[in-house]
Amino acid sequence: MSKIIHSKQAPEFPLPFSQGIRAGDFVYVSGQVGVNPQTREVVGNTVEEQTVQTLRNIETILAADGLTLDHVVKVTAFVSHLEDFPAYNRSYETVFKAPFPTRSSIQVGIGSYLVEIEAIAYVHSKRGEA
Template sequence: MSQPIHSSAAPQFPLPFSQALRAGDFVYVSGQVGVDPVTREVVGETIEEQTLQCLRNIETILAEADLTLDHIVKINAFLSRQEDFPGYNQAYQSLMKQPFPTRTSIGCSIGSYLVEIDAIAYAVTRRGESL
């Protein structure tokens, strides 16, 4: 069984998906884009600004489950432009601590957003901690 996780402090969209679901020891966070949670306006015009906002939105949702970015074990990222990968990596590395989560980053068309990120968190321990 899975349990929905919802944060009113994260961006709200009128789309048919859960912000996150807890399934056993894992929390699966739906893809987040770089929008302000209150205005739902895109934050900034750069990949760095939007990447940081995506991760902050994920952090807000994880906090509802008493988790942090340090609980993330897997990231999937979708970037609109191939040339944004260096800026994405720079912004990503500024918030994510080592050991870094496993990650897949793909260039694809995602409309007007520069990046969308989803995450899987392991609720039992933080990355790098022993069980």
Template sequence: MSKAIQVPQAPQFPLPFSHAVQAGDFIYVSGQVGVDPITQAIAGPTIEEQTRQCLRNVEIILASVGLTLDHVIKSNAFVSRTEDFTDYNKTYSEVFQQPYPARTTAPVDLGAYLVEIDVIAYAPSKRV
């Protein structure tokens, strides 16, 4: 059985999706962009600013079910500009702790957003 998770403190969009879905011990967090949840404004013009905000938004959603980024076992990132990959990787490695989650990163056109990140978290334990 699965359960949809909506988090009032996370960014709100008029789109048909749940912030996350819990299926057994796994939490699947929908793609988050670098939007401030209070102002709905893009966090800044750089990949670093938007990546940090994306991951803060993921943290807000995970915290609503008692988890942290340390529970993330897989992340998928979509980056608008390939020239931003180096700065994206630097920021990602500053936010996530080793051992890092399994990961996919792909270039894709996101319009005004520079990055979108979704994750899978495993509730019973943290990465070791």
């Protein structure tokens, strides 16, 4: 059985997808971008700023189901420019703490966004807990 996860504090787009879905012991968060939730305008001009905002948007969606970023076990990130990977990694590390989630990062063209991130969270424990 699955349950839709939705937060009015997270960005909403007129597109056919759910912000998140809880399926059993996991929450799957759709790809988020670095936009202000109220205005849907891109936050900042750098991958660092957009990465932090993107992860904050994911955090908001998880909070709607009582979870935190510490519950995230897998991240898939789509980064627009290869040269942005070092800066993306630095910003990612300021938001996520060790032990880090497993991760795939792929270079793709995603329009005016510098990064898009999707996440999978495990409901019953946080990373690093036994």
